[in-house]
Amino acid sequence: MTSSPSPSDASSAIEELLSAYHDLNPQSVEELHEEPSPLEFMRFVAQNKPFVLRKGASSWAACRRWNCEYLSEAMRGQSVKVALTPMGNADSVLALPDGAQCFIKPFEKEELFEEALAHIRSQSSDPSYKGPVRYAQTQNDNLRDEYASISPDVPSSVPFARIALQKDPENVNMWIGNSHTTTALHHDPYHNIYAQILGGKHFVLLPPIEAPCINEKTLPAATYRPRNSTAPENAQDLVVQFDDPPDTAPFACWDPDNPSVNTTAFSHLSRPVRVTLAEGDMLYLPALWYHKVSLSCSEEGICCSVNQFYDMDFSGPFWPMSGFVRSIGLSAIGEKQKKEPHNE
Amino acid sequence: MTSSPSPSDASSAIEELLSAYHDLNPQSVEELHEEPSPLEFMRFVAQNKPFVLRKGASSWAACRRWNCEYLSEAMRGQSVKVALTPMGNADSVLALPDGAQCFIKPFEKEELFEEALAHIRSQSSDPSYKGPVRYAQTQNDNLRDEYASISPDVPSSVPFARIALQKDPENVNMWIGNSHTTTALHHDPYHNIYAQILGGKHFVLLPPIEAPCINEKTLPAATYRPRNSTAPENAQDLVVQFDDPPDTAPFACWDPDNPSVNTTAFSHLSRPVRVTLAEGDMLYLPALWYHKVSLSCSEEGICCSVNQFYDMDFSGPFWPMSGFVRSIGLSAIGEKQKKEPHNE
Ligand SMILES: O=C(O)CCC(=O)C(=O)O
Ligand SMILES: O=C(O)CCC(=O)C(=O)O
Numbered sequence: 001m002t003s004s005p006s007p008s009d010a011s012s013a014i015e016e017l018l019s020a021y022h023d024l025n026p027q028s029v030e031e032l033h034e035e036p037s038p039l040e041f042m043r044f045v046a047q048n049k050p051f052v053l054r055k056g057a058s059s060w061a062a063c064r065r066w067n068c069e070y071l072s073e074a075m076r077g078q079s080v081k082v083a084l085t086p087m088g089n090a091d092s093v094l095a096l097p098d099g100a101q102c103f104i105k106p107f108e109k110e111e112l113f114e115e116a117l118a119h120i121r122s123q124s125s126d127p128s129y130k131g132p133v134r135y136a137q138t139q140n141d142n143l144r145d146e147y148a149s150i151s152p153d154v155p156s157s158v159p160f161a162r163i164a165l166q167k168d169p170e171n172v173n174m175w176i177g178n179s180h181t182t183t184a185l186h187h188d189p190y191h192n193i194y195a196q197i198l199g200g201k202h203f204v205l206l207p208p209i210e211a212p213c214i215n216e217k218t219l220p221a222a223t224y225r226p227r228n229s230t231a232p233e234n235a236q237d238l239v240v241q242f243d244d245p246p247d248t249a250p251f252a253c254w255d256p257d258n259p260s261v262n263t264t265a266f267s268h269l270s271r272p273v274r275v276t277l278a279e280g281d282m283l284y285l286p287a288l289w290y291h292k293v294s295l296s297c298s299e300e301g302i303c304c305s306v307n308q309f310y311d312m313d314f315s316g317p318f319w320p321m322s323g324f325v326r327s328i329g330l331s332a333i334g335e336k337q338k339k340e341p342h343n344e
Numbered sequence: 345m346t347s348s349p350s351p352s353d354a355s356s357a358i359e360e361l362l363s364a365y366h367d368l369n370p371q372s373v374e375e376l377h378e379e380p381s382p383l384e385f386m387r388f389v390a391q392n393k394p395f396v397l398r399k400g401a402s403s404w405a406a407c408r409r410w411n412c413e414y415l416s417e418a419m420r421g422q423s424v425k426v427a428l429t430p431m432g433n434a435d436s437v438l439a440l441p442d443g444a445q446c447f448i449k450p451f452e453k454e455e456l457f458e459e460a461l462a463h464i465r466s467q468s469s470d471p472s473y474k475g476p477v478r479y480a481q482t483q484n485d486n487l488r489d490e491y492a493s494i495s496p497d498v499p500s501s502v503p504f505a506r507i508a509l510q511k512d513p514e515n516v517n518m519w520i521g522n523s524h525t526t527t528a529l530h531h532d533p534y535h536n537i538y539a540q541i542l543g544g545k546h547f548v549l550l551p552p553i554e555a556p557c558i559n560e561k562t563l564p565a566a567t568y569r570p571r572n573s574t575a576p577e578n579a580q581d582l583v584v585q586f587d588d589p590p591d592t593a594p595f596a597c598w599d600p601d602n603p604s605v606n607t608t609a610f611s612h613l614s615r616p617v618r619v620t621l622a623e624g625d626m627l628y629l630p631a632l633w634y635h636k637v638s639l640s641c642s643e644e645g646i647c648c649s650v651n652q653f654y655d656m657d658f659s660g661p662f663w664p665m666s667g668f669v670r671s672i673g674l675s676a677i678g679e680k681q682k683k684e685p686h687n688e
Contacts, residue, residue, distance in 0.1 A: 009675060010354060010672060010675070013668055013671045013672050013675065014668075016667070016668070016671065017664050017665070017667070017668040020663070020664040020667060021661065021664040024658050024659050024663065024664070025659050025660070026659075038383050039382050039383045039386055039507075039508065042383055042386040042387065042390060043386065043508075045390050046386060046389050046390035046657075046660070047657060047659055047660030048660050048661050049659070049660060163383075164383065164387075207661065208661060209661050209664065209665065313390075313391060314368050315368050315369050315370075315391055315393070316369070316390070316391030316392050316393060317365065317392050317551065317552060317553050317662065317665070317666070318661065318662070318665075319364070319368065320361050320364040320365040320368070320553065321361070321553065321661070321662075321665040321666075321668075321669060322661070322665075323360070323361070323364060324357055324358075324360070324361040324665075324668075324669065324672075325665060325668065327357045327360065328354060328357050328668075328672055331353060331354070331357065
């Protein structure tokens with residue numbers, strides 16, 4: 001007797017999901033000018049909603065003290081890990097000459113901090129610079145480790161986040177680079193409190209619900225290696241080497257800044273949100289938000305940021321539901337590709 | 345070159361969703377013995393996680409004062425809306441003699457409060473009682489309206505909820521019935537703060553993610569009407585009348601207390617959570633949780649509860665993702681029914 005509701009297929013359910021989300025959520029990042037209380041912060045966490053706190057880090061010693069001279073002085077004689085790439089493309093998708101794609105990781109090199117800094121600055125000021133692009137970053141708690149001598153200039157936690165989330169940061173990361181680097185679109189299973197110290201950062205943000213838009217593919221993993229020596233002088237000394245044993249990584253192949261290529265059937269429904277951090281600004285980037293980041297330099301030719309990763313809570317519906325959206329998206333895209341095959 | 349990830353179909357994605365959720369979440373309702381702060385409450389909201397606060401309402405004047413004599417006295421001469429059903433089955437699925445199902449609503453009757461109370465009590469104590477089952481409830485803010493004379497015995501809001509959610513309750517509801525009533529499995533787009541005043545309430549709870557388990561069907565709507573008069577003396581004087589103009593309602597057809605019938609392909613993956621409220625206990629039921637409720641009586645033969653509905657926030661990913669799970673679930677079930685047809 002009773003007919004079941006007519007089953008809507010996965011594609012139209014995804015379209016409805018995206019339009020319902022966009023109807024109910026702002027198309028820009030909320031701007032705060034005063035520090036939130038832990039309760040106010042928790043409301044953003046509950047809504048998985050980013051905000052930028054203008055000047056939120058400006059009272060940090062790092063913001064008051066850090067410049068090239070201070071950093072060189074404090075870090076003199078210490079070596080740090082630096083990501084070297086030919087084009088500033090660490091941890092990103094690389095199109096190979098044969099038309100294939102891989103997930104490319106940087107050549108990681110241990111260098112004296114002052115050498116790395118000199119390279120970064122010279123690329124910013126010298127048009128004839130031919131060396132690899134350097135990004136002093138590792139995302140594995142390097143501030144409290146390699147940069148221990150200056151880490152007291154950054155508060156060990158951000159109180160509203162620590163109190164609300166009931167934990168200290170899992171990772172505190174230093175990022176020193178120049179405008180030749182871009183961090184490709186990706187997401188992390190952490191609440192991210194991101195502070196801009198020197199220069200500017202430009203974020204393109206996509207909510208986790210847009211997983212069906214980003215064209216996630218499982219790509220063969222490769223790493224840049226120096227062709228001859230361990231000290232590549234020129235950018236072209238870095239060559240692509242597939243990982244051995246072979247490995248793969250799932251990665252976003254769609255670029256919100258080049259939205260008409262590498263699309264899925266849903267990419268046109270993405271509504272990227274852009275926000276720029278100036279010196280002293282702080283961004284709360286909730287867990288699982290996709291972000292693409294580009295850099296602009298201070299007068300001294302560097303861009304320096306610090307971020308704290310706080311573990312997300314995997315309980316509740318958000319984590320499994322996000323995985324569900326991703327997996328239905330992958331399957332709908334797979335179906336579409338089968339129905340509408342085209343050369344890639 | 346690169347092969348797309350193998351598309352998992354909707355059914356296996358739903359199975360993974362349910363098992364991921366259950367692996368990461370408790371199989372019982374957390375018990376608190378002290379009132380949470382607004383921040384602590386907000387953490388439960390963020391996780392869409394219920395809790396029971398034992399004795400959380402015991403200091404309310406309602407808990408100290410209310411009994412049949414006090415209520416009759418305070419409400420003398422006032423009439424209230426009462427839901428009348430033959431079997432205590434208001435707002436539930438009814439199997440019709442021809443095998444079909446409908447969504448049945450109660451006969452709503454305006455009665456003097458003391459008359460309604462006498463009926464409710466006499467059914468509790470008199471085995472020969474033949475009248476309809478009465479449940480004095482309307483879910484439309486009746487405490488602040490029909491029961492205005494006793495509504496000051498209930499705090500106008502629960503402070504931790506009002507402060508965290510930044511709003512007063514949208515609805516404050518009175519529920520007076522006896523053990524012959526059961527409230528069928530359903531969910532509401534509200535945060536529910538539910539306080540038990542007299543007798544006990546027994547909740548069966550399902551998280552919103554279990555939408556694919558509850559066998560939602562769109563059923564023709566019907567209402568109990570008295571056969572002859574407007575004052576049905578006997579339960580069998582109430583007959584089913586389809587709504588005119590015809591209407592439909594989506595409703596859960598699976599009963600977690602009778603789990604082997606009216607199933608979907610996913611019902612067996614449901615993990616219902618049970619909790620009983622004794623006098624003075626308070627339950628936080630997060631938005632969209634499915635709940636089935638049965639009643640047990642105080643020594644005076646009644647069961648009395650009060651709840652406050654706080655508007656949920658539709659921004660963020662939770663609301664659209666919940667709709668997505670529901671809609672993919674309906675479509676997967678529809679597909680399964682097409683592939684494995686059976687008589688209903
Ligand atoms: O600053 C960057 O280049 C990238 C930052 C980032 O990806 C992160 O903090 O997760
Ligand atoms: O108390 C009952 O019978 C049902 C309560 C309920 O469904 C609710 O508060 O939403």
